Amino acid sequence: MVKYVDPSAMVGEYTIFGRFVVVLENAVIGKNCVIGNNVVIHPGTKIGDNVRIDDNTVIGKQPMRAANSAVTKDQELPPASIGNDCIIGTSVVIYTGSVLGQRVLAADLSTIRENVSIGDFTIVGRGAAIENFCKIGSYCKLETNVYITAYSELEDRVFVAPCVATSNDNFVGRTKERFKHFKGVTVKKGGRIGVNATILPGKIIGEDSLVAAGALITSDTPPRKIIAGVPGKEFRDVPEEQLLDNQE
Numbered sequence: 563m564v565k566y567v568d569p570s571a572m573v574g575e576y577t578i579f580g581r582f583v584v585v586l587e588n589a590v591i592g593k594n595c596v597i598g599n600n601v602v603i604h605p606g607t608k609i610g611d612n613v614r615i616d617d618n619t620v621i622g623k624q625p626m627r628a629a630n631s632a633v634t635k636d637q638e639l640p641p642a643s644i645g646n647d648c649i650i651g652t653s654v655v656i657y658t659g660s661v662l663g664q665r666v667l668a669a670d671l672s673t674i675r676e677n678v679s680i681g682d683f684t685i686v687g688r689g690a691a692i693e694n695f696c697k698i699g700s701y702c703k704l705e706t707n708v709y710i711t712a713y714s715e716l717e718d719r720v721f722v723a724p725c726v727a728t729s730n731d732n733f734v735g736r737t738k739e740r741f742k743h744f745k746g747v748t749v750k751k752g753g754r755i756g757v758n759a760t761i762l763p764g765k766i767i768g769e770d771s772l773v774a775a776g777a778l779i780t781s782d783t784p785p786r787k788i789i790a791g792v793p794g795k796e797f798r799d800v801p802e803e804q805l806l807d808n809q810e
Contacts, residue, residue, distance in 0.1 A: 571603075574611065589622075592646070604658060606641030613644055616652040616670070623657045625676050625694070639676055651688070663700065681718065696746065711763075714746030719806060722749075723757040723775070730763045750785070752806035772800050 565583040567573065573585070574593030585591065585603045592611035597603075601615050604622030615621065622642040639659035644650070648662055651670035659676035662668070666680050669688040674680070678692050681700030690708040692698065699718035704710065708722045711730040716722070728747045733740030745764035749755070753767040756775035761767070766782040773779060774790035774797065783789045786805065788797040802808060 580617065589641075598652070604642070607658075608641055608643045610644060610646035610648070610664070612647045613650070614648075615650045616654075618652055619650055619654045619656075621650070621656050623655055625657055645682070657694075669706075675712075687724070693746075699751075711746045713744055714748065716749045717751040717753070717769075719752050720749045721754040723755060723759070725758045726755050726761070727759075728761045732763045770800055770806050772804075 564581055565579045567585040568587040570587045571585045571589040573591045574595065576593055577591055577595040579597045580599035582600045583597050586605045588605055589603045589607045591609045592613065594611055595609060595613045597615050598617040600618045602620045607622035621644065642656055642658050643661045645662055645664040645666065647665045649667045651668060651672065653671050654668050656668065656674045657676040660674050661679045663680060663682035665683050668674060668686045671689045672686045673691045674686065675692060675694040677695045680698045683700055684698055684702040685704065686692065687705040687708060689706055690704045692710045693712035695713045696710055697715045699716055699720060701718055702716055702720045704722045706724045708724065709727050711728040713730050714728060730744050730746040731740055732743060747761045747765055749767040750769040752770040755767065755773040756777065758775055759773045759777045759779065761779045765779050767773060768783045768785035770786045771783040772788045773783065773794065774788060777790050777794040778792040779789065780793040784796065786800045788800055789795065790797040
């Protein structure tokens with residue numbers, strides 16, 4: 563089988579498919595798209611115009627729920643939606659209920675869970691994982707192997723360096739009390755997080771704040787300050803020329 567496109571699916575003009583593509587019922591694919599080999603597009607998925615989807619990627623996957631999962635819920639989810647001019651890399655998994663804006667790049671091996679929204683022009687780096695119930699703003703950059711825990715929010719123009727880890731469970735998987743307190747991280751507009759930093763549950767990274775490489779954030783960070791160390795402490799002001807307002 564070279565490809566399977568369900569008769570109820572809609573495909574725009576000049577869209578091309580690789581080998582062994584599967585497009586399931588009621589999916590909508592815009593015009594001028596390029597769909598690679600072995601791609602699976604699940605029912606109802608909406609893909610805009612001029613979208614590139616590379617080999618072995620899955621769009622609109624249904625979540626699996628383990629019996630003891632704390633955050634995956636049984637629910638009716640809307641179809642995944644991919645905006646115009648997006649680039650989706652090789653072996654990416656985007657779950658149903660996810661919404662990507664325009665010109666989003668999801669690099670190879672990244673995962674975007676259900677109930678996630680991603681704003682225009684944002685980059686999701688190679689191997690990055692965005693868990694469910696997250697909101698990612700526009701013009702953000704999440705670099706290689708970033709982990710964004712469930713129930714997090716990143717505002718516009720946030721930068722997250724490689725291997726940053728975030729968490730949402732202060733009880734570390736023990737006691738029923740933890741179910742009442744799940745909370746991810748919040749990174750305000752222009753916040754930046756350095757390589758290999760760790761952000762504990764519920765913490766807020768202030769606007770234009772900079773978390774230094776390797777820092778452990780155990781409390782909210784003030785705006786426009788550099789936070790460094792383990793645990794993180796205020797180091798000094800963010801240099802004036804680095805502030806978001808002073809960027810061209």
